[in-house]
Each structure stands twice: as structure tokens, then as C-alpha cells.
Amino acid sequence: MPRVSALIRQATREDWWHVLEALKVLNVHGVEHFTKKRVKELVKKHCVGLISDGVDVAGACVLEVEDKAIEIYALGIAPHYQGMGLGSKFIRWSEAMARGVEVPFLYANSYEFYGALPFYEKNGFTTISKVTDSELPSSFYTFVKMI
Numbered sequence: 188m189p190r191v192s193a194l195i196r197q198a199t200r201e202d203w204w205h206v207l208e209a210l211k212v213l214n215v216h217g218v219e220h221f222t223k224k225r226v227k228e229l230v231k232k233h234c235v236g237l238i239s240d241g242v243d244v245a246g247a248c249v250l251e252v253e254d255k256a257i258e259i260y261a262l263g264i265a266p267h268y269q270g271m272g273l274g275s276k277f278i279r280w281s282e283a284m285a286r287g288v289e290v291p292f293l294y295a296n297s298y299e300f301y302g303a304l305p306f307y308e309k310n311g312f313t314t315i316s317k318v319t320d321s322e323l324p325s326s327f328y329t330f331v332k333m334i
Contacts, residue, residue, distance in 0.1 A: 198235035209247035210263040248277040259295040278310045285334045299326040
């Protein structure tokens with residue numbers, strides 16, 4: 188099993204390729220395509236954290252800081268690093284960021300096919316909405332966690 192540092196570091200503009208590699212896991216069913224252009228924009232405009240094993244990037248988390256909340260815009264863990272608690276480390280990092288800017292809660296949105304419901308529940312989030320629409324690829328959830 189790969190050995191991964193528990194440290195999350197802030198991504199820089201030069202890290203766009205690593206962020207793209209980590210978020211590729213989310214490019215399924217034609218939803219939210221993370222392209223070179225899109226990832227460069229995210230790194231420039233948002234707070235992006237990376238976890239690495241020293242060679243490969245194990246995961247990335249993109250936060251959108253708003254006036255009264257922080258959205259976990261994207262959280263991706265490379266398949267061979269899943270199940271090691273890295274997603275939960277990103278949640279704790281997101282909570283620390285929220286406390287740092289004094290916002291009272293985090294929220295995230297996810298399609299059902301990502302299987303995120305158990306992950307967010309395990310990390311203390313509550314499901315506040317579920318939208319089922321024939322035009323969506325699957326049900327769409329919104330999760331919230333008070334800080």
C-alpha cells in the first residue's frame with residue numbers, strides 16, 4: 188500500500204497538473220469535466236489543497252470561500268489511495284479553513300453515482316436536499332456541516 192504524508196499543502200498555480208490528475212477520478216458520466224483550462228482557473232481563484240506521497244498526488248480538494256460558508260467544490264482521491272482516510276483529512280482541513288475565515292458551516296454537493304452519501308455522513312454532514320430529475324444523470328445531494 189502506498190505511503191502518504193498526512194500533510195495537506197496549498198496548491199500553487201504551478202500545481203495545476205497535479206490537481207488535474209487528482210480530480211480526474213470525478214470525470215465520470217459526463218459530469219463536471221476537469222480540463223486543463225478549468226483546473227488552472229480553480230487553482231487561480233479558489234483554495235486548493237493537495238496530499239502527496241512525494242511522487243504522486245494522492246488527492247486534491249477545492250474550496251470555494253463565500254461570505255457565510257465554504258463549499259467543498261471538489262474532493263478527489265486517486266483510486267489506489269482511497270480507503271486510507273485522506274478524504275476525511277480534507278474534511279478536517281476544510282473545517283480549519285472555515286474557522287480561520289469565521290464562517291459557520293461547510294457544504295458540498297454530489298451526484299449519487301459518486302457514492303458520497305456515506306462519506307459525508309461519516310464525517311458529520313447532514314443531507315439537506317436530494318433532487319431527482321430525469322434530466323440529471325442521477326440524484327443530486329446537498330450536504331451541510333455546522334462548524
